[in-house]
Amino acid sequence: MAKTHISFNLNGRPVDVLAEPRELLIHVLREQLAHTGPHIGCETSHCGACTVDLNGRSVKSCTVLAVQAQGGNVLTVEGLATNGTLHPLQEEFMQQHGLQCGFCTPGMLVRAYRFLQENPNPSEEEIRTGMSGNICRCTGYQNIVKAVQHAAKRLQAAGGK
């Protein structure tokens, strides 16, 4: 199958790949670009393990074609820390024990990152709804909710960055 040339920004850096029109973004990220943070959990957009940020929106990269990222900005969990400093969400997931097996964590973090930009000061209910596109089988969500709450406070204190 003929391949298409695709260029986009991945975690702030330009990347170029050749992919078949049918290739999924998750496969290109994981297999061509060695970004194995996002995972494949269900192939049907239900679990959110593959969540990445595409042009300022959370997307399930297992049901996004790689060509749809053409010219876009993609953020994965690998791009959350800046200059070696963890993002407050990463810190709080660790502090609040918001992860166990770690498989859902990259998707959770990237979703929470976008969610807190959409709603910087969410209630518990809003967090539970806002994060409901991402499934975790280990934690029962209680500590994930707590981590997002704590991170929201820290981000607010730091001026909503």
Next chain:
Amino acid sequence: MATTAERVEREAKLEGVGCARKRKEDPRFIQGKGNYVDDLKLPGTVFGVVVRSPYAHARIKSINKDKALKLPGVLAVLTANDLKPLKLHWMPTLAGDVQAVLADEKVCFQYQEVAMVIAENRYIAADGADLVEVEYEELPAVVDPHKALEPNAPVIRDDIKDKKEAGQGPRRHHNHIFTWEVGDKAGTDKVFQSAEVTVKQAMVNPRVHPCPLETCGCVASFDKVRGELTVYMTSQAPHVIRTVVSLLSGLPESKIRVVSPDIGGGFGNKVGVYPGYVCAIVASIVLGRPVKWIETRIENLATTAFARDYHLVGELAADKNGRIKALRVNVIADHGAFNSHAQPTKWPAGLFSICTGSYDIPVAHVKVDGVYTNKAPGGVAYRCSFRVTEAVHLIERMIDVLAQKLNVDKAEIRMRNFIKREQFPYTSALGWQYDSGDYHTALKKVLDAVNYPALRKEQEEKRKRGELMGIGLCTFTEIVGAGPTKACDILGIGMFDSAEIRVHPTGSVIARMGTITQGQGHATTYAQIIASELGLPSENIQIEEGDTSTAPYGLGTYGSRSTPVGGAATAMAARKIRDKARKIAAHLLEVPEGDLEWDIDRFKVKGVPGQEKTMKEIAWAAYNNVPEGMEMGLEAVDYYDPPNFTYPFGAYLAVVDIDRYTGETKVRRFYALDDCGTRINPMIIEGQIHGGLTEAFAVAMGQKLEFDEGGNLLSNSLMDYFVPTAAETPKWELDHTVTKSPHHPIGAKGVAESPHVGGIPCLNNAVVDAFAHLGVTDMEMPHTAYSVWKTIHKLGLDKR
């Protein structure tokens, strides 16, 4: 003299047992640097996709590979005929049966493995799989285990049709696998004949799937030059898998390396040996290239380790005060098309005979019949120590049924029947020796915490107004930590576990265990055990597991056995090191060993302040100044054969509100008190309980592998198989008591499965309790809105 404050500080620095230290494994996960099987990219890796049967029961008339093989990029197509010369088209199961690796002439469940296409990448492999043409002749399927036992039911297993035995005792029907009985039948029957009160209740634990977020998969890599096979796989039991692979392939174990890297959740789904693994291994040996096979979610739900499918009838005999005199249980166990349950070999019904629960029941009898159906094989999964969920479900439902019959409060009837604290160690009517427990205290604490009388009062008022509110109780006893090797083995290998600890000269430590974490935080908690035992800070203790080339042989992580068995091995190995350290300290301090006492992180000369050697100093000395005749170095290995199982317990209470018109059920409150003995890391314990309760919520309220009468699996993706999100999941309130295990080196019992095992019956009891006043004694799980509404509708409660 060391002050108390100084000692407290010293102890805190260790971050040992009891410390809620943050997890060591987190930094890599939160940065996307976990290393799961599908993340692995060995040079030259090719990809395998399995061709599966669309039918639950069919004869294979022909398989045509030609079109698939013509597709550029397809390297091979494996079928049963290709595996036959290697004698690998069938494989033995842990339960004494055989299972088809690739279907041999016939398929017995939907999505059964028929062929594997190996291609340069996953896209081509999937295309290739689509081009494999298989001609089937459909046969009548049977999915109901009761119907499977009817005289003229379809023969599911032609291969053993005439065999009188399938590895677990005599069979009485072509779809019958085994009958397993325990207890005193005559004695039990006698009590029932003369009992003041008896109750009987049928119930079902529907077939469910643990559905870990990461599916199963492997990368098999055979080095033709060295003749060595490395398999990276999602396995909860890498050492056992290596032994099985060795037995199957004829390669010596020394030429096989099995590595379990990071595992994205297991919950029992990743214990077994699956055809996909075997095909990938064969393909790698044939092609000389690494072969990756990763299940899709559909394949995961449809073919690898389900749980439950237990169809039970329970009976209790009691006096009129509700004091239980006898328990009788009959079970039909649906094992699917092959009996490939992953459990201790001698226990065809697992540890189901823990079903006398937390109650002092004088006599009991249990009979379990295993049955073949046209459904996927490979059960006993899902956060449960081998059928303990079914056992707890049974007894906790039965005691509620008895309470309803006698009109005794459901908490009160439990109090009347509990085994008393002073009765431990307690031998149950079915032969288990419970190590320790304090059930009255636990339940009382819960009832006080939720103000139980007020809840019952509220319920009574609501009932008068026609509102539906249920209060569910579950006072469970688990049996975990399989297990004593005299009782438990897998393929003849005793179910011990192991730890190997090496203290480096500077006092840092590397330790390796035979278990494997899947999110339980072993790297954190094992280090805490060692820190407390050796007085070296856990910060500098590195834990490694899952690589058969480096870790000592162990039976793996499932059935809550890591802490009871692996944790015990860890403590014992550490104690061996401490014994040697004591000798070195005596040598260094020039005193007899008997003059020394251990103090947190050092040996002190009794009564001589300042005369002491810290463990750090001793570690250094172990490599340059040891007593004459002693070997250098400071390390130890322990293979721990537990003297008994451990028996964690708990008291759970749930409050549900049910919409009378829609059947929608809201969990208003869930209060969970767990007693897992010594608590190694409270933060991790609470995390485990949150997770287990959420999985219990899933099972009780929504999960079921649904089949139509033709054996078609109707819930094969997350579209149709319920997995709760943050939005549905209730908030959990946790509590605990501590009753140490008397036989475990540090008194710990294991915890991760308790919330699942106890949570399901608790929620189930709560839902049924909402209808108890109307004479309802059972409702079939899962309690979806529609399912609950059916009960409501039948009772006419939805009329306005």
Next chain:
Amino acid sequence: MEVKLEKSFPIAAPAAAAWRLLSDIKSMAECMPGAQITEQVDATHYNGQVNVKLGPASAAFKGTLELQSVDAAKREIHILGKGTDAKGGSAASMDLRAAIRDAGDGRCELAGTSTVTVSGKLASFAGRMMAQVSDQILQQFGANFAQRAQALADGAGAAPAAGMAAPPRELNAFALLWGVIVAFIKGLFGRKNPTAR
């Protein structure tokens, strides 16, 4: 997966004309959306195919149609159809009993009972929608049948009436889905809703 359906369709044509269509297996079968008779094997056996696309599953069923019985006096017919998807992914069978009942006044009614059994991929993936979709398929069949029977009565012969759409080559998933959704919504509001009062 088994779905049983009972349906009747009013036809604005005399019973004799409708019976002529019903007993002409080839024309009758083509009233079924996506279905086609490809060959008559003997007096009671036909080969044919049906194309279905449903959500994530698609199937091209090839199979046989067997005339079990024809009762011209009662105007009743019993047909057994069986087919498997060319790729081997699904199988389906249909047991159809249909009859033409005279309604007087130059009108009649087509009444039928059918049991559709589907196994394999189609059952597994689309099982949830089976009942509704089968219902829709029959609905379209009924409409096509009524139209043809009327055309037949009007003297256009067995060939499709001028201006009448040829039967679709593939069962149209979108149109079907639309039908299913509309039926579902109608059901929601049309039904006596216990919570709405």
